[in-house]
Amino acid sequence: MSAAPGSALSTAKPERVVRRAVRMGSHLKGQATVAVTLTAIATISKLLIPLAIRAGVDDGIEKADTTVIARVSLLGLGLLVIQYIAQRVAYFAVARLGEEYLANFRGQIFSSLMKLDMPFYGRSKAGVLVARMTSDIESMTEFVNEGAVMALSNALTAFGVAVFLVAVDWRLALPILGVIGILIVISAVFQRWVSRSYAQVRERIGGVLALLQEGITGVRVVQAFTQESGQARAFRRINERYFEANMGAARAISKYFPMVSFLRSLAVGIVLALGGRRVIDGTLSFGTLVAFLLYLNWFFMPIINLANVYNLGQSAVAALHKLFAVVDTPVEVAEAPDARDIMTPVEGRLELASVSFGYEPGDLILEDLDLVIPPGQRLAVVGETGAGKSTVAKLLMRFYDPVKGEVRLDGQDLKRLTHASRASAVALIPQDDFLFNATLRENIRFGRPSADDAAIWAVCETMGIDGWLRSLPEGLNTEVRERGSRFSSGERQLVALARAFLVDPDVIVLDEATSNLDPQTELAVEQALRRLLSGRTSVVIAHRLRSAERADRVIMIDAGAIIADGTHDELLRTSARYAELVAVWERGLSSGSPAVEQ
Numbered sequence: 309m310s311a312a313p314g315s316a317l318s319t320a321k322p323e324r325v326v327r328r329a330v331r332m333g334s335h336l337k338g339q340a341t342v343a344v345t346l347t348a349i350a351t352i353s354k355l356l357i358p359l360a361i362r363a364g365v366d367d368g369i370e371k372a373d374t375t376v377i378a379r380v381s382l383l384g385l386g387l388l389v390i391q392y393i394a395q396r397v398a399y400f401a402v403a404r405l406g407e408e409y410l411a412n413f414r415g416q417i418f419s420s421l422m423k424l425d426m427p428f429y430g431r432s433k434a435g436v437l438v439a440r441m442t443s444d445i446e447s448m449t450e451f452v453n454e455g456a457v458m459a460l461s462n463a464l465t466a467f468g469v470a471v472f473l474v475a476v477d478w479r480l481a482l483p484i485l486g487v488i489g490i491l492i493v494i495s496a497v498f499q500r501w502v503s504r505s506y507a508q509v510r511e512r513i514g515g516v517l518a519l520l521q522e523g524i525t526g527v528r529v530v531q532a533f534t535q536e537s538g539q540a541r542a543f544r545r546i547n548e549r550y551f552e553a554n555m556g557a558a559r560a561i562s563k564y565f566p567m568v569s570f571l572r573s574l575a576v577g578i579v580l581a582l583g584g585r586r587v588i589d590g591t592l593s594f595g596t597l598v599a600f601l602l603y604l605n606w607f608f609m610p611i612i613n614l615a616n617v618y619n620l621g622q623s624a625v626a627a628l629h630k631l632f633a634v635v636d637t638p639v640e641v642a643e644a645p646d647a648r649d650i651m652t653p654v655e656g657r658l659e660l661a662s663v664s665f666g667y668e669p670g671d672l673i674l675e676d677l678d679l680v681i682p683p684g685q686r687l688a689v690v691g692e693t694g695a696g697k698s699t700v701a702k703l704l705m706r707f708y709d710p711v712k713g714e715v716r717l718d719g720q721d722l723k724r725l726t727h728a729s730r731a732s733a734v735a736l737i738p739q740d741d742f743l744f745n746a747t748l749r750e751n752i753r754f755g756r757p758s759a760d761d762a763a764i765w766a767v768c769e770t771m772g773i774d775g776w777l778r779s780l781p782e783g784l785n786t787e788v789r790e791r792g793s794r795f796s797s798g799e800r801q802l803v804a805l806a807r808a809f810l811v812d813p814d815v816i817v818l819d820e821a822t823s824n825l826d827p828q829t830e831l832a833v834e835q836a837l838r839r840l841l842s843g844r845t846s847v848v849i850a851h852r853l854r855s856a857e858r859a860d861r862v863i864m865i866d867a868g869a870i871i872a873d874g875t876h877d878e879l880l881r882t883s884a885r886y887a888e889l890v891a892v893w894e895r896g897l898s899s900g901s902p903a904v905e906q
């Protein structure tokens with residue numbers, strides 16, 4: 309599992325984490341006050357009922373006075389009704405409060421995730437991030453929904469019962485308080501025990517989710533290499549560890565609850581034995597004994613619940629640590645505070661000025677790279693697999709910042725430009741472009757959600773792919789399905805091109821997919837590309853001969869350095885390496901890694 313991002317924060321004091329979590333719900337203060345007040349009213353009316361019953365027994369039943377019984381019954385009924393109404397409203401108020409808080413919290417975490425940069429995603433496992441959103445938020449949900457509601461009424465009940473017991477008869481209360489003391493100690497020990505198990509459970513669910521997600525997204529590869537049972541074995545191992553963590557918690561619970569039952573019966577026994585004798589002695593009224601037994605009933609559950617709430621609270625704090633760590637992850641590739649919009653009209657002049665870059669510190673992929681791409685030029689970048697071509701594309705899009713040097717657009721350092729203006733000027737079509745599980749329409753207009761169908765069709769016609777679109781029975785309404793699984797890779801590229809075209813960028817950076825296309829689709833892609841690129845500065849990471857031939861200029865990258873620069877014809881003459889690459893292409897082989905069809 310990857311280290312928690314921003315792990316410095318995980319040492320933050322729990323109080324600070326809690327305070328911060330409370331602040332996030334400060335807009336719900338009014339609702340919280342209502343909920344607390346109603347819960348207090350419900351609890352107090354409940355606690356008064358045994359006193360009414362005592363009066364009924366002592367002054368009504370014992371003295372055979374039916375008016376007292378009637379009055380007490382009415383009083384009891386009144387208290388019950390108050391309790392019922394207050395509790396009903398309180399439950400709803402608290403549930404709503406909790407849900408609103410959590411919905412807001414989930415939204416904030418997701419927004420933070422969407423803003424985090426590529427260096428972060430390079431470090432993190434998607435499954436672990438999903439675990440943040442599911443199991444960590446789940447443990448907060450549990451606390452907010454079960455814990456917060458219970459905590460208040462339980463604390464009030466336990467405290468109220470203790471006060472009532474001592475006030476009603478302190479001598480009978482003492483042994484009970486002794487038993488409760490034992491219960492508290494046992495509960496504390498148990499909670500520490502069980503919370504350790506739960507921490508393990510939560511940590512291991514991350515591993516389970518990570519493997520699950522990878523298994524599903526990579527299922528084609530798994531099946532292509534018939535590794536189903538191998539994957540299943542790997543899953544079984546991790547699943548077993550998860551099972552064991554859960555069993556640890558179950559073992560603790562199975563020891564605790566029978567013990568609680570035992571203590572509870574013991575307390576009832578003590579009250580009956582001691583109280584019964586005193587009733588016979590005449591030093592205790594029968595009604596008081598009844599009230600005591602009723603109170604006893606309410607003493608144990610709140611304490612068990614409070615111990616549980618404490619446990620839930622600890623899990624929630626642990627989850628908050630991790631969630632805040634995500635929120636607080638510094639965005640390295642951030643917009644500068646003094647960032648400005650790019651000057652329009654954008655000319656489209658790109659520049660790498662002695663750029664050095666590496667994904668890992670101390671491991672440079674590009675070193676002192678200099679490159680100037682004049683406006684309107686169509687540049688092809690070629691090179692062996694792993695040479696650093698896609699890395700250049702990512703730097704031009706500012707997915708990463710160079711370690712040294714500057715990447716410039718129209719002479720301005722990308723770091724000084726606002727994200728929005730840069731993104732509207734430069735479009736990147738990545739090597740493995742992503743289609744969302746939505747309709748074609750949604751996918752094409754992803755970068756310009758306001759575009760109407762007419763605009764989409766216009767773009768598709770210009771690109772010459774309207775025929776293909778019309779041939780689909782559902783046209784723009786065609787569901788793309790998970791990652792575009794229903795389309796061929798060529799068709800996916802067409803969609804990606806249309807998506808970029810619709811944004812109408814000034815500069816296009818196209819990282820060609822390495823997979824080979826059938827000649828017909830290749831022709832369609834080629835035509836779409838020609839129209840998309842005409843009149844714009846473009847950088848095409850070329851994996852096909854035709855892309856290199858069509859370019860105004862070709863550069864060849866090897867081990868992060870430019871080893872040849874000129875037109876296709878020039879390079880054919882001057883660079884043996886380039887001639888070699890072209891020969892490979894002509895034999896119909898892809899230069900890229902054997903791309904696995906996603």
Ligand SMILES: Nc1ncnc2c1ncn2[C@@H]1O[C@H](COP(=O)(O)OP(=O)(O)OP(=O)(O)O)[C@@H](O)[C@H]1O
Nearest residue numbers: 430667673692693694695696697698699700900901
């Ligand atoms: N996110 C990453 N984290 C760490 N290393 C990376 C990352 N992406 C790429 N690399 C490494 O950087 C080097 C250059 O990769 P790059 O993707 O730029 O190659 P490429 O020229 O585009 O290759 P291809 O033709 O196969 O697409 C490779 O050695 C690769 O292993």
Ligand SMILES: [Mg+2]
Nearest residue numbers: 697698699739
């Ligand atoms: Mg690449």
